[in-house]
Amino acid sequence: AQKITQTQPGMFVQEKEAVTLDCTYDTSDPSYGLFWYKQPSSGEMIFLIYQGSYDQQNATEGRYSLNFQKARKSANLVISASQLGDSAMYFCAMREGRMDSSYKLIFGSGTRLLVRP
Amino acid sequence: EAGVAQSPRYKIIEKRQSVAFWCNPISGHATLYWYQQILGQGPKLLIQFQNNGVVDDSQLPKDRFSAERLKGVDSTLKIQPAKLEDSAVYLCASSSLYPQGAGELFFGEGSRLTVL
Numbered sequence: 001a002q003k004i005t006q007t008q009p010g011m012f013v014q015e016k017e018a019v020t021l022d023c024t025y026d027t028s029d030p031s032y033g034l035f036w037y038k039q040p041s042s043g044e045m046i047f048l049i050y051q052g053s054y055d056q057q058n059a060t061e062g063r064y065s066l067n068f069q070k071a072r073k074s075a076n077l078v079i080s081a082s083q084l085g086d087s088a089m090y091f092c093a094m095r096e097g098r099m100d101s102s103y104k105l106i107f108g109s110g111t112r113l114l115v116r117p
Numbered sequence: 118e119a120g121v122a123q124s125p126r127y128k129i130i131e132k133r134q135s136v137a138f139w140c141n142p143i144s145g146h147a148t149l150y151w152y153q154q155i156l157g158q159g160p161k162l163l164i165q166f167q168n169n170g171v172v173d174d175s176q177l178p179k180d181r182f183s184a185e186r187l188k189g190v191d192s193t194l195k196i197q198p199a200k201l202e203d204s205a206v207y208l209c210a211s212s213s214l215y216p217q218g219a220g221e222l223f224f225g226e227g228s229r230l231t232v233l
Contacts, residue, residue: 037224047219050218050219050220102148102165102167102172107152
């Protein structure tokens, strides 16, 4: 069975500094996708970044980058130049199922990030 | 493009009462998901529809939860009778059947249920 592990329940970071949120996964499927979502206190899930298992380069989206280490089965999210608005819950998720068929996302338990001014 | 719509946003009920949540996915999205998110945890998939058919309901407590997606568009999730442990946020999400990009799920704002 596929599994997502986020070992950091909570983290602090100083404004303008970078922070890394850890995510490890377990799957026997050679084709998979990894996602990061942000959930502010308002509750909506906001998609941040995606990494496919066959992608050669680490994904980047603005201040977000994904440190993908396939051999270690890790997909850590790096947020550069943290802002107060980055304070939220962050969830790592893995796609189960093929993109050309029905698929779903399996989520980790999340990391709460608090940015200090 | 309108996002995923959910209602109600908040609901408070007594245990053993019933409740229903409604979801309208993004137009054209064939796949619809209901997730349950208990406070402090990640979302857990309850049921997945493709058009109006059920793809996965393996984690749906079928003795009390039911869901339908008539005509392959809107969906309703019902709980009857509710238990204290059903207190959670119920998130509806949708996705395109053949996504061009990452294939991410688009989520609604959620329906927060409190069972007293």
